[in-house]
Amino acid sequence: MPVPAPVLFPPFNIVRLSHVELGVTDLARSRAFYADLLGLQVTDETADAVYLRAMEERGHHCVALRRKPAPQVDVLGFKVFSEEDLDRAQAFFSGKGIETGWIERAHQGRTLFVCDPFGTPLEFYHRMDRLPHIHQKYALYKGVKALRIDHFNCFSPDVDASTQFYTEMGFRVTEYTEDEESKRLWAAWLHRKGGVHDIAFTHGRGPRLHHIAFWVPNPLNIIDLLDLMATTGHVGAIERGPGRHGISNAFFLYIRDPDGHRIEIYCSDYQTVDPDHEPIKWDLKDPQRQTLWGAPAPRSWFEEGSLFVGAELREGVLKAQPIVAP
Amino acid sequence: MPVPAPVLFPPFNIVRLSHVELGVTDLARSRAFYADLLGLQVTDETADAVYLRAMEERGHHCVALRRKPAPQVDVLGFKVFSEEDLDRAQAFFSGKGIETGWIERAHQGRTLFVCDPFGTPLEFYHRMDRLPHIHQKYALYKGVKALRIDHFNCFSPDVDASTQFYTEMGFRVTEYTEDEESKRLWAAWLHRKGGVHDIAFTHGRGPRLHHIAFWVPNPLNIIDLLDLMATTGHVGAIERGPGRHGISNAFFLYIRDPDGHRIEIYCSDYQTVDPDHEPIKWDLKDPQRQTLWGAPAPRSWFEEGSLFVGAELREGVLKAQPIVAP
Amino acid sequence: MPVPAPVLFPPFNIVRLSHVELGVTDLARSRAFYADLLGLQVTDETADAVYLRAMEERGHHCVALRRKPAPQVDVLGFKVFSEEDLDRAQAFFSGKGIETGWIERAHQGRTLFVCDPFGTPLEFYHRMDRLPHIHQKYALYKGVKALRIDHFNCFSPDVDASTQFYTEMGFRVTEYTEDEESKRLWAAWLHRKGGVHDIAFTHGRGPRLHHIAFWVPNPLNIIDLLDLMATTGHVGAIERGPGRHGISNAFFLYIRDPDGHRIEIYCSDYQTVDPDHEPIKWDLKDPQRQTLWGAPAPRSWFEEGSLFVGAELREGVLKAQPIVAP
């Protein structure tokens, strides 16, 4: 079962992933994590929420933290190209028999809420409050100096189905992992904005959020973050890396926020804007798929993820197992 | 005179800048420059031409060198989204009274050739030969390790007019410099592919090519190139930098190829995919516009450029002068 | 049992570690490893030996490879400050009842050979052939771009005894690990040349060579090496890292040469020239001792080492065990 052909003229035009809304149990502790370690800038605060943006972003926020009794993921947000694309999106989802709703969101214009067929809560908007640029206010840079949100990665119990659905929405596959035995997808990376991915799916009990990634300038920023975390009481929050992914060729680090939400720090993938850009295929048994340098990921990386509000979990359809660190 | 509003639904869909064809007087010498110093990979060679691509590119070439009696620029190449976009492009140019032609190009499919209203030779194609990916063949990386072509920068005698025309073609302004006195544009940066620019215009005698830029991973690659050039007989080819541009925020270096064609090595600009991305305005008198750290560009940088084949030169319309190193 | 006080006016003046002579089973294969991956420059070759130096060294070699039927370490070499120091060294060792010999070595002046009380073969010289400087010949830099040999690390069955003996020779302890239970040394780092170490001892069956380290400019050189090794058939030779050591604060990578000799690539330790420089104590149970970022070393790192010619192995005296990766 090969990857589906890209839908070059999709039913509505998604520009990029935009933001995530995370339920956190201790707002002050999480604020410190995102502001001091990741270097995100707080753009609004209420009693129950903190909004943050990365240093080169002009949209109001890429992360909204909300005080909740237990860790959860409220929604994954995407920006569409025009107001009309919101209506086209509604038509697309309705045509699939998916319930849609127009919701109110602080700092956003008209916002369409849906759950994808697997239960993942999504929202689409065209207008978000725009803020003055701060990418040259170098005195504000902190921690790992995150420049922008880069992608979401989700556990999916059926990566073929997820990839098929998001391809219909216009996402284009750049790299994928096949289970050689079943010839089914183990994982897929799909983009809208011209990098390796805006969203990826990894086989496993789901839907769950595997991680959110932030783009940083270069590997030395990641080394600085490791040194900072290791000497400020956060050494236990370092989960995997640093290393270079075979897939995406990015230099990476995985850390866990105070509620266990997984964050990837990511740099140096490549440009994929060509409509005839060919996906790269990887074999699940290739140890350099995970880490080009050979080190396998720990078991937690394959098993732990964040729950989406209201989503019903299903076990993965495949029997295949990735290579796990002993 | 403000910058023109973006044309969000342009008459035809340009994906990105693609390649340049340069006339060079000593093919072997130029081949060495592009392959050994820039680290481009030779993808085809004939008696009179050398084709090269950068390390993450899958299209056949981003530079074609052709043996010529004198240095010149034959054409700037752009990739469009579909074959139909080529026909729409022809209609657009014809509608402007511009002569168009379908030409044969090695390694390319159907190719439309036009000169823009200022005499700049352009070509548009949808299909170019695709090559296997080599971005993880690290033994091939050389010199500054150029990853991809990033942008063209051209002298224009009337930047307002050039910006207006390219805006109609769908390019969107990200940053610009205004001459405070005349309220006209001194320079403008316009993109298609989601970075700061695919093409920029700088006021001056034109049309001429100011430079071609290549993207590299980080500033240390540029420092490595400087060390290499300085100790292999190329110190005279270092023209300006290293430094950080105020405009684009990129870390840069300008060098000259053996025929004087100017090359920028460039990294770390920012993402501009949002359709409501607001352009940044700079004052021509701001010394940090050129270099954030304050160092002015040398006179050659404002005066010297490469001639486009067949283009008639006009003097610039403005009297304003940038800050020039003494 | 604390670390011994430094002997500030030692019996003879060792300037620095200088070179290692390695027995290798396939000279061409090892030459490729040291020249192409580490970037050492070949300075002499015979049918049975290859001599190499690092990029900022002016002494003739820091590594001599000799064809041997099995992997081995022939000798660790040290440079002394004057010819008179060689005679003083002989007196020192003779006074300890240690047999000494004056030997002939290609490219070296008068050379004193001894085995330390634990069986480690050592040689001392004052004069070695001096070569023109090449540190600014940037076209010669390759692979990880090693600048200089930095230190030796040896397994010792009795680190207290080894540390005591080398302290008498003038080496000064900069950091050490204590087994909290027995209050004995698990490991010690000792220097002559003003960095964290010229030689270190780690508890274990010995004497054996644990590793030789080379200094590189910055962590990105190490990342480049990992990418190169991972994509040229050397991924299996990557043993541990990259990471930052708690001890020494250095950024490190451990790889294995074709005969299994362990090589550390090392950067960014600190200056220790003050005679009153205080040693730093680490607890064997502190997981950040090995890697500041928390990742434990693999079992091979604690168990495997290179044999010194003629040395009789003894088991280590301590029962304590370091933290080992599962």
Added chain:
Amino acid sequence: MPVPAPVLFPPFNIVRLSHVELGVTDLARSRAFYADLLGLQVTDETADAVYLRAMEERGHHCVALRRKPAPQVDVLGFKVFSEEDLDRAQAFFSGKGIETGWIERAHQGRTLFVCDPFGTPLEFYHRMDRLPHIHQKYALYKGVKALRIDHFNCFSPDVDASTQFYTEMGFRVTEYTEDEESKRLWAAWLHRKGGVHDIAFTHGRGPRLHHIAFWVPNPLNIIDLLDLMATTGHVGAIERGPGRHGISNAFFLYIRDPDGHRIEIYCSDYQTVDPDHEPIKWDLKDPQRQTLWGAPAPRSWFEEGSLFVGAELREGVLKAQPIVAP
């Protein structure tokens, strides 16, 4: 007139340069410069003085700032190997007919004060208060993250005479610039601690302090500082660079503190501990001497310097002129 042969067994043993005492006109403003931009840590403060150390230093301070009506340099400080070396130093200077004095200095033990024959105020000590190590307290790192003081550079009206005198004190020449015409020294770099220099002399009206240098980990720290200074009101304090020196091979930046005292940020020179380390000769007319990449230094760099308290200025003895930026 060649450079003098090194005095390998000098009359007293200087370990390294240690600290500088600077007279500044606005203590708070200077404190901000050294603490926030250079990243030095304040270790003591009084109404009239601020003491600071760099991140890997354990001695109490490398910079003492004192409130003074006009900018000045009070003294250059050096650490000697033992208390006895202080007495030997006194004997050495007395033997030259130089007046010596034992002075009281906060945070230092017995301290010998002298002026060298050219009027430069020097002090020597063996004991300074030692502080706990902070090099792994990564949350404290700020600005350019200076790790240690690296060297002093002074204008001397007679570089031959200065080099001769400091050679007698045990400093060893590593690189030098000759005026080809007069065959006299234009500049010389001399070390004690095993790098390219602890002190250097440049021809010109003197004695004056040309600059103090701080060591940083890598060129990206310098780029970070440039970005920070350029966007926090300090762009005018950037005097020269970034670049790579031909001499020393170091990557450098020169900035000016609020009183005009010149600071070099410096990384990546090389090890010079061998007693037979051969000095490198440069020709004053070689444009790559100043900057390997070819850019000349500005006029201010050759003309401006800080006055030593009480020193009488003399004009330089040479007519030769270096290459100066137009």
